[in-house]
Amino acid sequence: MSNTSYAPTPEWVARRDRLAYPTGNLIAGRWENGPDTLVVTSPIDGQPVTEVAAGDAATIDRAVAAARIAFEDGRWSGLPPSSRKEILIRWADLCHERREDLALLHALEMGKPAREARDVDMRAVVRTIRWFGEAIDKILDEIPNVPSDVVALIQREPAGVVGAVVPWNFPLTMAAWKVAPALAAGCTVVLKPAEQSPLSALLLAELGQQAGLPDGVLNVVNGLGHVAGRALGEHPDVDVVTFTGSTAVGRKFLEYSANSNIKRVWLELGGKGANVVFPDADLDKAASTAAWSIFYNAGQMCTAGSRLLVHESIHDVIVEKVMAIAAGMQPANPLAEDAPLGAVVSAQHMGNVHRMLEAGVKESGELISGGEPVLTETGGSYYPPTIVDGVRPDSLLAQEELFGPVLAVTTFSDEDEALTLANGTPYGLASAVWTNDLSRAHRFSRRLKMGVVWVNCYEEGDLTVPFGGVKQSGFGRDKSLHALDKFFDIKTTWMELGDK
Numbered sequence: 001m002s003n004t005s006y007a008p009t010p011e012w013v014a015r016r017d018r019l020a021y022p023t024g025n026l027i028a029g030r031w032e033n034g035p036d037t038l039v040v041t042s043p044i045d046g047q048p049v050t051e052v053a054a055g056d057a058a059t060i061d062r063a064v065a066a067a068r069i070a071f072e073d074g075r076w077s078g079l080p081p082s083s084r085k086e087i088l089i090r091w092a093d094l095c096h097e098r099r100e101d102l103a104l105l106h107a108l109e110m111g112k113p114a115r116e117a118r119d120v121d122m123r124a125v126v127r128t129i130r131w132f133g134e135a136i137d138k139i140l141d142e143i144p145n146v147p148s149d150v151v152a153l154i155q156r157e158p159a160g161v162v163g164a165v166v167p168w169n170f171p172l173t174m175a176a177w178k179v180a181p182a183l184a185a186g187c188t189v190v191l192k193p194a195e196q197s198p199l200s201a202l203l204l205a206e207l208g209q210q211a212g213l214p215d216g217v218l219n220v221v222n223g224l225g226h227v228a229g230r231a232l233g234e235h236p237d238v239d240v241v242t243f244t245g246s247t248a249v250g251r252k253f254l255e256y257s258a259n260s261n262i263k264r265v266w267l268e269l270g271g272k273g274a275n276v277v278f279p280d281a282d283l284d285k286a287a288s289t290a291a292w293s294i295f296y297n298a299g300q301m302c303t304a305g306s307r308l309l310v311h312e313s314i315h316d317v318i319v320e321k322v323m324a325i326a327a328g329m330q331p332a333n334p335l336a337e338d339a340p341l342g343a344v345v346s347a348q349h350m351g352n353v354h355r356m357l358e359a360g361v362k363e364s365g366e367l368i369s370g371g372e373p374v375l376t377e378t379g380g381s382y383y384p385p386t387i388v389d390g391v392r393p394d395s396l397l398a399q400e401e402l403f404g405p406v407l408a409v410t411t412f413s414d415e416d417e418a419l420t421l422a423n424g425t426p427y428g429l430a431s432a433v434w435t436n437d438l439s440r441a442h443r444f445s446r447r448l449k450m451g452v453v454w455v456n457c458y459e460e461g462d463l464t465v466p467f468g469g470v471k472q473s474g475f476g477r478d479k480s481l482h483a484l485d486k487f488f489d490i491k492t493t494w495m496e497l498g499d500k
């Protein structure tokens, strides 16, 4: 299949040509430039898209001050939940109306196909904002049964100022998973998008303003992680940090908290997901889902099924099927409506993925598909579906998160060995088991040390179910009503009624 057959679609190109890029930081309802700038480079062709304002510690300080004022004066936390709900739902509607612009910004800044960003990411963003808006006026406080001369109240109070630091791989979905429940709970927010993907976050915030979020309730500061991200993590007036990103940076946020005000830190970190396939599974579905779970979004997913653990008796048939599917999932220009895969986020990241692959293959395994950048003549960063067979479980490719479209295949001979392999990494985010044996499905999924387990599927779920990891994949949950727990303080009030 020729990659060059995927031409950019005229509608996406025309939309790009007329789109005005948002470029400032949003603080206290005003758009500001300076003190520095960040160049947004598109992985589509390696060319600059635009420059945005980049904040430093002083910028973060002003944004936190704006969020603090907006929190304490009750302009948001003091609203009845039903009023917050209306604004959030209006915001979701505006995001839906502008979904094509927001999707296009995803494609330009981080390289995923614009169609996919519109149909998958933007659907998730709109649903998330709407869901938390709709939920918030149904949350009730508690009155426990206590002695009759006492009244006790257990109340949820908004936790205060929230710092939200997010990655670039699902830039708006991750932002919405943090910002929507935080705002629904009545908190105010300073959002720090990834330096690779500020544009979609800025347009999201602009729509929040249009929906009626009061000034200072949602602030956005772009900037480098070790400058703006760090300043937010260390800030003494931030009550909660909610972070999605790498395990290495998550570790730093724990240090920032320990070295400042012991703020609460919630971490959604890396993963090394596995598809565990038993011989009694639907092998066609298992193979196509396993391929999709690692190659989708060019493998840049915390949940990516980067390991295929397959029973030795079905190894050949599964690998053959996965290779056939991989052959049809080649990268192409993200502005082509039918692009099966887009670009990797940046040349630098693609270089890291490639170097890790080379080091991994030296250690163990045989490269049987992909393994070299493609479409190099475009100037963009394109990496094909890559498969390494016979990977040793203790080696780099089985243990480390490459965050690219690289699948490591390992065989097992029985259920116990499969479980040891599946659980045998420092991560515990998500994995799937493929079997038609109901007892094994239950037994195996109970013993998987993961925050999320899928049976005969991958990456499925909706907003009613929590998402998050165990072990070094972090703690705390996004999505579902449990996400709200991160942004509430639980207050106990014990009232003695006294003698009449």
Ligand code: NAD
Pocket (backbone or CB within 6 Å): 165, 166, 167, 168, 169, 170, 174, 192, 193, 194, 195, 223, 224, 225, 226, 227, 228, 229, 230, 233, 244, 245, 246, 247, 249, 250, 252, 268, 269, 270, 271, 301, 302, 303, 401, 403, 429, 468, 469, 473
């Ligand atoms: P990253 O950790 O490099 O960056 C994430 C965010 O942290 C960015 O906004 C960045 O600017 C900021 N940051 C970087 N260095 C910082 C520092 N020293 N102090 C404070 N902030 C800093 O991650 P990434 O490359 O953007 O994203 C990829 C990682 O995210 C992968 O490890 C992936 O598994 C993880 N991820 C996890 C989930 C999940 O829900 N568990 C979801 C998506 C991505």
